[in-house]
Amino acid sequence: MHKPPPSPEADDTAIARAWWKEAVVYQVYPRSFADSDGDGVGDLAGITAHLDHIADLGVDVIWLSPHYQSPFVDNGYDISDYRAVSPLFGTMKDFDTLLAQVKARGMKLIIDLVVNHTSDQHAWFADARKSRTAEKRDFYIWRDGTPDAPPNDWQSFFSTPAWTWDDATQAWYLHLFAREQPDLNWDNPAVREEVYDIMRFWLDKGVDGFRMDVIPFISKPADLPENDKALPWEQFYAEGPKLHEYLKEMRQEVLDHYDCMTVGEGNGLSVEQMGRMVDARRGELDTIFQFDVINFLWGREQPRTWTLPEFKRVLRDQSVSVRPHGWNTVFLSNHDTPRALNRYGDPDPAWRQASAKVLHTLILTQPGTPYIYQGDELGMSNYPFTALDQFDDIAVRQGWAKRQAAGETDPSAYLAELNIVSRDHTRTPMQWDDGPNAGFTQSGVTPWLPVHPDHATINAKAAWADPQSACHAIAKLTQLRRDTPSMVYGDYTDLAPDHPELLIYRRWLAKENEGALVALNFSRKTLTWELPKSIHIQGVAYRTDNRANVDGGKIKLGGWSGIVLAL
Structure with missing residues (x-):
């Protein structure tokens, strides 16, 4: 698994070539892809059974969202054991089989690295909250105080303060996400070495790299200053004082020893900040998801009317901001967004497939490594939710609790908003055929999220049977991209x-x-x-x-x- 000798350094007018620049990536959200054992939840064996669908699209790399042991407070982004597969998804043997079958089809596999925080059920945190002198106490970020006075005004991304009082040790701990997701203290060298060892574990197993969850947030300013809403929270948390130092160390300690790829989740980063993180001369990340292509659709919090010239400016800025020494990604949706078809295309049945093909033509001909999210190739659209209890997302539950605390009693306005913005839209089960539960799980089983009622016509079986479908279009476009160097470089x-x-x-x-x-x-x-x-x-x-x-x-x-x- 050791990396071959590096190619000669590119000059100011040339772009160095790499396999991950030429690859097309397909994201799999395991909970929603395919259920093999009839419990209503997708699993690793279900993914393995449908690998030919992905391979037939011409995909080179699969990005697997978290498969680790987790209490699933935040759908697997709260990890309690980084070296174990969640029993909900199967066993380590199932993972090894999946990895082998991916490689047998000539594809590669990257996995999520979620190390800004752990689950509060992780052994490290269980030890850390035993006492103020516990061995792992400094693995997390603690501050003294009183139960009625948080250390600062920081807010989490889930509509609550970013601090929770730990009564046992009479201190506050920091969590930029749910209270069950305490932030790791990256200033502690022992934390960083544990992370690097986890990375080596999976790379030695044969995975080909990592998608790094909220990686710009790992470094916090020592004084934890008040933000007082001067900046949107994600921007305030991004690019802390030692971020670049830690990423360079990660590359030197781990990444330079493997032929692998890295892509960071860059929420909160400007295009200029993105350029710093992926400049190959700096030795940090290979690529990053910069979210202007998502964020330009919104006002402060709500969706807004947008124009195509605005969209074009975002594409142009992203395409030129990192060249020639950095590399971009191209994506229109993921597990944290609504469906691309509803945001950028036309979900009307008369235009659905046509607009899906246009969107994928865009993704596969733009500069940067393209990412396709599961189901978008079928023309899947937002689910028509009719009640709050149909949602599974913690962001929905805590968002409604915040509104209720402010005196809101009628959920209809919030529901209407969620039917536009909720990330559960991209988490509904994959639609494989027109049968019960869209072939995602067995007949008579209740899936963890409802199956879209349009699966009778929008499904993989129908798509591959139709030569004019978006699936066939993607297969042609991935081959065109492979055969046309200008499409990549x-x-x-x-x-x-x-x-x-x-x-x-x-x-x-x-x-x-x-x-x-x-x-x-x-x-x-x-x-x-x-x-x-x-x-x-x-x-x-x-x-x-x-x-x-x-x-x-x-x-x-x-x-x-x-x-x-x-x-």
């Missing part, structure tokens, strides 16, 4: 930045004298765009359907259609 130029409905850009790789023009229609209208005389077309490399054409120096796109032209 080429520069990016927005050719119509102010057009309100068309997204048109050029990818060009001067070294290969090769490139492509991508034109996408984000509306239901048929639109045309005149090609500049300076652009010379060699032919059509891909089109979403036959409504996308080039004729007489003009591109003509039917509603929600797209075309890729070889240059």
Whole structure:
């Protein structure tokens, strides 16, 4: 598993090549992918049984969301044992089988590394709260005080203060998430060495890297200053004073010894901060999820009306902010967002597949490593929740408790908001066929979240049977990306930045004298765009359907259609 000798350093005009830059990644949320044992919850054996679906999309890497031992207060992001598989998902033997079968299909596997915090059920925290002199006391962040006066005004991401009083030791502990997720003290070298040892354990087992959960939050300022709402909380917590020092140490101690990839969850980071974390000359992370592509859709907390030119500016800024020494990611949804189709596409049945193909054409032709979230390839959409008790997310429960404390009694407004913004929309079960429970689990079993009622028509079996589905489109696009170096390493130029409905850009790789023009229609209208005389077309490399054409120096796109032209 040791890393081969590094390639020569790229100069200021060249981009160093790497397998993880050329890869397409597919995220699996194990709880919702496939249930093999009839308990209503997805598991590792269920994933293994459906690996051909992922491989047939042309995917190179699977990102597996947390599979560890956990009380599941936050759906597995509260880990009680980093070296154990949750019995809910199976056994370590099941994990080993999954990993072997992934490799047998020529794919790689990366797993979540959740080390800003642990579960309060972790052995470290159990020891830490025994006494103020406990061996693991300094593994966490504690402050003295009184039960009625938290150390500062910090808030958690789950609508509560970020401090909980521990009565047994008469002190406060910090948690940026749920009270059951105490933050680790990364200033303690013993904590960092434990994390590095966990990483070695999984890398030696054969995994190919890590998606690092909320990694910008691991370093806290020593004085824990008041924020007083001067910045949004996620920005206030990101890029603490020793973050870069710790990431460099992680690379030197672990990552440089393996041929692996890292992708950080960069919530709260600006594009400039992202550039610092992924600059290869600094030796920190390989790539990162920078969330402007998600956050620009929102006001302070609520969704807002957005325009395509705004979206284009975000894409452009992300594409140029890290080059030539850094690398970007391209994604439109994950387990913490609503469905991409509802946010960027058109979930109307008449336009669903067409817009899903446009969105995946975008993902697979932008600069950066593309990520596809499970179910998006089918055109899955937001679930029509009708009651608060249908949700499983801790953020929903605590959000409603906060509103009730403020005097709200009617949940209808909150429910309407959740039907737009809840992250449970991307956690509903994967739709495999038109049978009971969409083939996710056995007939007669109640799945952990409800199955979308549209599974009779929106499912994997139907998608693969339809040559015009988004699944087939993705398979063609992943092959096109593999065959077209400019799709990976080429520069990016927005050719119509102010057009309100068309997204048109050029990818060009001067070294290969090769490139492509991508034109996408984000509306239901048929639109045309005149090609500049300076652009010379060699032919059509891909089109979403036959409504996308080039004729007489003009591109003509039917509603929600797209075309890729070889240059």
